[in-house]
Amino acid sequence: MGTNFLDNSFFRNIYCNLSKSDDIRCSGGGWLGDGILPAGFEWLAFLITAVVMAMVLINLVLGSVLIFIWAERRLLGRFQSRSGPNRWGPYGTLTPVADAIKTMFKEDIVPTAADRWVFNAAPIVMMVPATMVLAVIPWGTGTFLADLNIGILFIIAITSLSTFAIVMAGWGSQNRYAMFGAMRAVAMLISYEIPMALSLLGVLMLAGSLSLVSVVNAQDVPFILVQPLGFLVFFIASIAEINRAPFDVAEAESELGAGYHSDYSGMKFGLFLNAEFMATILSAAVIVAVFLSGGRGWSFIPSQGWFIIKMIPVLFFIVWTRAAWPRMRIDQILTFAWKGLIILAFINVAVSAILSFVWPDPTMRELWFMVAINFGVLIVSVMAVGAWFGPQGASAPNMSHGDALPRPRPAGQPSGGDS
Amino acid sequence: MIGLGLLNGLIVTMKAAIRGPVTVQYPDRRVGLLGAARELGMSPFQFLVKRPKDAVKAAAGFATVEDKIAQGPRFRGQDFNWYEDRCTGCASCAKFCPLGIIEIVTSPSDTLKSQGEVYNIDVFDIDIGRCMFCGICVEVCPYDALHMGSGFELGTYERKDLVISVDALRTKKNTPSTWFRPQLEETAYNPHSGESRPWTEVGRHEQPTDEELNERWVDER
Amino acid sequence: MTLKSEPVIVNVGPQHPSTHGVMRLRVAFDGELVTDAEMIIGYLHRGSEKLAEERTFTQVVTLTDRMDYVAAMTNNQAYILAVEKLAGIEPTPRGVWLRMISAELQRIASHLIAIGFLMQDLGAMGTPLMYTMREREDIMDMFELMCGARITNSYHRPSGVFQDAPPELWPRLEAFLVEMPGRIDEYEQLISGNEIILSRMRGIGIISPEDMINASITGPMLRAGGVDWDIRHQQPYEYYDRVEFDRPIMDESDNYARYLVRVYEMRESLKILRQCIDQIEPGPARDPEVPFVIRPPKGDAYVPIEGPKGELGFYLVSDGGISPYRCKVRPPSLLNLTLLREMVIGLPMAAMIVTFGTVDINMGEVDR
C-alpha cells in the first residue's frame, strides 16, 4: 500500500486518528488518541482515508469547474468588448450555479431513434477519464492520491478513453451531425495521442522516471525551459485532446450544430460539459506538473498554492486563444499532427537523447547550456518544419506575411501588375 | 514569419480587453461597492459606516444603477401620441397605413361649423402588434394630430393588450417623437426629456386667432 | 481496391447556425467531402412583389426595407430611383447627397455584417463578430438620428429623403470617419494575416470569371474574380460621377479574395463619405411639390444600383394608377447564390460553410 500521502498533514490527521499504524509519520497518533480502529484494521483506515481524499479532490475540481466557467465567460466577454455574465452574485459569480440548476431541471429527452443504452451510458463514460486522471496529479508536496510509477503513461492511457464516450454519443444519438462530430473527434484524438506521448519522452529522459512526483522533483529548472519544443508540442496536443479552440471541430457549432452532443439535453448534456471543463483544468494541471515544476516555489506560499498560481496563466492562455483564433479544418488538423507535430516531437526526442547522453547527470551550469541549445533547436525546427510540412497556406513561403499577401489592385490596373 | 498572424490576433483581443466593454447593461448596471459609493457621492469608507446594510448589498453585487442609452429624438417607437383637439377624423392615417391596422369610427358632433366643425372620434384603435413603425400614418396626417411615440419597451402578456384604444390615446401623457415634425425639431424638443407638449404647440402652422377663425368659417347657410 | 460507401445525405438548414437565415441545403457527403448539393429556398417568402402591387408607390418603400434587412437604405435607394425615373421626378440636390451618405453608410454596415458572420462560420467564437457589430452599432445610431429607425429605415422618398438630417448627425459622422480606418486596420490585423484563416480560405471556392458573368453574378464576388464591374462607376446614378473612388479588384476569385475585397470596399466607402460631406449643399431635402400619392404615367422603368451585395434593381411597370402594376426585384443575393453548387462540390464540409459565408447572402432578399 502506498502511503506517500502521509506527507500531507490533512490526510495524515485522518489516517493516524483512525489506525494504529506504526508509520514513523504517525508516531504519537492523532489528536483523537492512538487510533480508533483496532489493530489489524489499517486497511479500513486506508480505505476511509482514500475515499475522503477522493471526495475532497473531486469536489474541489468540480468547484473549480464552476469558477473556471465563470472566469472563462467573463474573460471571453472582455476579449469581445462586452462585460460577460454580471447578473447573479458579485460580478456574476453565481451564474454557473444558476446554469447548473437550470441544466439539472431541464427535461431529459432521449430521441426515439436513439440506441438507448449507448446514448445513456455515453455521458457517464465521458466523466470517468476526467475523474481518474485526478488520482496521479501531484497538486503539491504530498498532495496526491497515488504516486503511480507509471503516472504519465496512466494519464495518456486514461485520457484516450474519452474517445469511446464521444463515439458512443455520436453513434447512440442516431443523428448525422452527431456522427460527423464523433468521427472527427476520433480521428483527431487518435492522431494527437502520438505527438503527445512523444513529446513527453524528452521529459522522461531528463527525469528518469514516469512517476509525476519524481518528474516534479527533477525540475530544478522548470522543464518548459529545458524542453521548450516538447512543451510546445505537448501544449498544442493537449488542447486538441480536450477539444478546445482552435481544435474544437468535434462540436463545431457553425458546422455541426453542437457536434456529438447535439441530441443531449438536461443533466446528460451537463455531464458532457462538465467533463470537458474538468479535462481542461486537468490538462492545465498536467502541464504545470510536467513542465512548470509543479508545486515548487519559494516557501512563503504553500506548494498547493504555487500549483494553482501556475495553473492560472495556462488556463488564461487557453481561453485567450479561444477568443482570438478561428477553428481549423479537420483535414488540416490531421495534417498538422502528422506532418508537423510528430516531426517536431521526434526532433525533440533526438536532441534530448543526445543531450542526456552528453550530460547524463547535468549540473546547474550544464542545465542552462541545455536550455540555450534547446531554444535554438526550437526556433530552427519550428521554422523548418513550418516551411516544409506546414499546413497548406499557413507557412509556404509565398503565403507568409507582409507584402507577399495578395492585396486588391485598384481598378484599371492590369492583373498581375504589382499594386 | 509563421505564427505572426496568430500573435496579432492575440494582441488585438488583448487590446480590446484592456479597453474594456462597450456594451450597456440594459436596463440597469450592477455596480460593486466602489461603484455604489461613487453613485452616492461618498467615499467607500463613509458608505460602509453610514449605510452598512446597503454597503453589504452592493458588495454582494445587488446594487444597480439605471443604464440606458437614450434614443434619438426622431426615434419611431411604440405608443402613438394623438391629440384629439387637432384630429378632425379625416382617417387619412387609416387609409394610408400600408397594413391597414388603424380603425377609426366617427360620428357627427354638436360643434357648429362656425366653431370649427369636428367629428366625435368613437373608435381609434391602432393594433401595434402588427405595426411596423414605418411612420406613414404620421407623415400623411394633414393636421399634425398623430405623432410617433418614443418608447420601445413593448411587452404585454396578451396580444389584445397591444391594441391601443382611443381612451388610452386620450389619457396618455404626450411626448411626441420629432419624426416628420420639423416644427418640433425647431424648438429643440427632445421627447426623452419627459416633457410633454400640449396640442397647441405641436402643429405645423400658427394657431389662428378667433378673428381669423370667424373669417374663415363663414356660415354659408 | 477502393471501398465504396453510400453517400450520407444531410440537411444543412433550414435551422442551422450557418445558413444565414432559413436556407436549406441538401448535401450528399462522402465522408467529409461534398459530392452534391441542392439548394432549397423559399422558407422566407412573403410575396413582397405581389404586396407591392396593391400599395401606393410611397407605401412600397416600407416593403423594400424588409427585403435585404441588413441593407435597407440601399434597397430604399434602388426603389426610389426607379420610381423617380418612372414618374419623371427630379430629386433635390441635398436629398441626393443624403441618399448617397446613407447608402454608403449602409454599405459599410452590410460589409461589416458579412465579415463578422463569415468569421463566425470560420469558428472564431464571436470575437470578430462582436467587433464588427460594435462599429455597425455606430452606423445604426446615426441612422436612428437621421430617420428614427435602425434597421427598417424607410428613409428615402421620391424627390429626396423624407426629412433633412439633423445637425447632431454631422459631428458623429465626422467622428466615425476619423475612427473607422483604425478599426478596419484592427480587423485586418486580427483576420487578414491569421494563418488559420489563410489556410482555410485561400484557394477554396474558386469560380471562374466567365462562369460568374454567365450566371450574372455581381458585386464584390465578381470584383474578387478580376472583373471590373461596379455600377457606381460604369453607369453612375445619383451623384456618383462627382465623387472619386477606387474599385478594389482581385484576381484570385477565392474565398479570401471575396473577404478582402469587402474590407477594401469599406475603405473606399469612407472616402466617398468624406467627399459627400465636403460637397453637400444646403437646400430642401425633398421637393415639397411631390405629393404623397404619385400617379406616374404609363410605362416602365428599371434602375440598377450597386448594392452592398451586387447589382440591385427594381423594375416597375405603371398603368397610370397609384400603385405599381408590376414590381420586379433583381435580387443580387439570389443570383449570386446560383453557382453555389458548382463552388462547393468536392470541398470538405467546413469549407462548404465558409464558401457559403463568403457569397454573403441575405435570405430576406433571396426569398423576398
Ligand code: SF4
Ligand atoms: S390622426 Fe390625423 S390623419 Fe388620422 S384621422 Fe386624425 S387628423 Fe386624420
Ligand code: SF4
Ligand atoms: S406606423 Fe406604419 S404600420 Fe404603424 S400604424 Fe402607422 S402607417 Fe400603419
